[in-house]
Amino acid sequence: MAHAELDRLQACLNFALDTLRKEMDNSQLPPLNQHSSVQHPLDDPTAYLPSAALFNARRLSLACLGELKNLIQPPLDKRMDEKFSTYSAASIDTLIKTSIIDYLSDLSNPSEGIPATELASTFGLDSQKLVPILRCCAANGWVRETRDSSFALNRCSRTFVKGHAGRRLNLSTPGFMSVVAAMPRWVTESDWKLSRSPAQTAFQIAFKTPLQRFSWVMQNPQALIPLADHLQVLGDMSTPSIVADYPWEQLETPIIVDCGGGEGGLVSAILDAHPSFQAIVQDMENVVALTSSIMKERRPRDIESGTLKVESYDLFQSQPRIGNEYSFILRHILHDWPDEEASKILIIDMVTIPNVDSTATTSVKSFLMDGDDKHPDYCVPSHFGSASKLVNAYSVHMLSLMNGCERSLREWENLVKGCGLCITNVYALRAHASVIECTLDAQGLL
Known part of the structure; x- marks a missing residue:
């Protein structure tokens, strides 16, 4: 009796694991061992960036494992x-x-x-x-x-x-479980079930407040530190890949402006890799004081020379930095907001991939980039199944908090087009995020 789907997934998993093992050896990494008393380098994406082939072999392995679980686990379990x-x-x-x-x-x-x-x-x-x-x-x-x-x-x-x-990176902050519990009722039964306002979400129901999430945090400073820590680590997870996988050397603009740049971790990493650049970290007034203190301690020479500046800026106000000398970065901000509120900002963020029928065949060599045409095609979802669970769960999280979401490429294109911009390139990262490069849409301005 033929077990076609099971056989394809088993073959795909074996191939992915063999590639994973080979790439770990090529990178001179120690073997994985759950009983080890120390962390493995691959455990911390904020500190270690795997090769592209290793990153994709791990992602494909997780996709196969997820599809195998979906195939053989009883639905009730x-x-x-x-x-x-x-x-x-x-x-x-x-x-x-x-x-x-x-x-x-x-x-x-x-x-x-x-x-x-x-x-x-x-x-x-x-x-x-x-x-x-x-x-x-x-x-x-x-x-x-x-x-x-x-x-x-x-x-x-x-x-x-x-x-x-x-x-x-503590997702279960106070009230998190209440938001999760409120989400189904908000979507199906509440007076707000058709609302797309960031002030009418599961967050307001769970916290019994009329305030939007960030306004509530400002009035409840005990929640600010854990939220700031969570956001900082979330950003740090993609920083090594952003620095390595985006062609910064091709930028013709000498000054990088990180809008909503938090503690300045991203611009610090960019300046380390490209000392000829200048950078500005912009954030809300209550964050800027902390950022200034951190930057004065960690990068005193850059602060004194003017290479690095920290300034207060509200994302919903007109950008004070105008001119061709600037390149603007916005990371993990757009997903907080529905389209109407987000239509004036630039982008480093997640790009969701529609979950096409998992019987569609996709070339493994396109995942692992090994150039060997002898590999057969295997049956895996276009969105990598279990390897994309975090992106899709985060999208529901943003929906519940702010009526935001993680967007597909088509949704990103529609969003930036409404701002008079067009997408010129999308750079896949060795992380859950991507760099979506936009510029003025000259044709749209005619």
């Missing part, structure tokens, strides 16, 4: 997995909030693990509650149960140790 996945996030939050993660990291023999009863005694907790929480984390690959009811950190969970990127 799949639904239960999704329904209860929020408990995985809440369980990790518990280990971070209690500092259990840091405690396990500081053990003299961190791979050995310790009994949950000892953890409960140390932190004044109930072991009968702690064991299910730790086992939930273990089932999702975040910790290891080394023996019955004893637990240790694994390689992946080290990203949550204090000082690491995952500690700051």
Whole structure:
């Protein structure tokens, strides 16, 4: 009996994993090991940029694994997995909030693990509650149960140790679960179900506020730091690829303006790679004070020489920097807003890919860029399935918070056309984002 789809996916996965192994060896990376007591270089995209072939081999592997799961997992099990996945996030939050993660990291023999009863005694907790929480984390690959009811950190969970990127990339901020719970009712039953206003979303329902999300954050400063940390790490994840994969040397404009540039991480990386450039970081007034302090500490010479400037700017006001000497960057901002509010800004952001029928064949060599025409075509979704789950989930997240979304290329084209711009190029990154290069639409201005 032929198992055509299963056979194609198995062959595709084997090919992707073989390529992954080869590219890791070529890059002189250590083998992957979940039991390792240290992070692997591939675990931190803010610090290590894989080769294009390695990035695509990993993405294709994840796509195949996701399609295999969709093919063989019972639908009811799949639904239960999704329904209860929020408990995985809440369980990790518990280990971070209690500092259990840091405690396990500081053990003299961190791979050995310790009994949950000892953890409960140390932190004044109930072991009968702690064991299910730790086992939930273990089932999702975040910790290891080394023996019955004893637990240790694994390689992946080290990203949550204090000082690491995952500690700051905390999606389950206060109120997050309430927004998730409010989303279905907002879309189907509320008085706002047909509204596209950023002031009429699941966020307002969950937080019982008339304020838009960012206005609410400004009035609740306790939420500002975790949000700023989350946004900073989200940006840092794509910074190495933005610097490496966009042809900055072709820019004819000597001054880069990062609109909504936060703490200045992106322009700092660009200046490091291209010292001849000048840069300006623009952000809201309450952010600029922090950014100025950070830049004075980290790049004092650039600040003193005027190579780097920090200035207050409201994205919804007229841009004070006008002229052919400027190139403008806007990263992870447009997805916050529906089209009407976003129609005056430039772009580094995610580009969603429509999920065409997964029976469509796509050339593996186009993913891995190895130039070998002997590879057959395999059956994978155009959007890479599981490898694109974050982009699509983030789109629903932006929808629920601000009536925003992650846009497809066609939607980006429609948006920028309404601003008198046209897309001149799209640069795929070794990250979830892309660089969408726009310029004035000369034809549209005639």
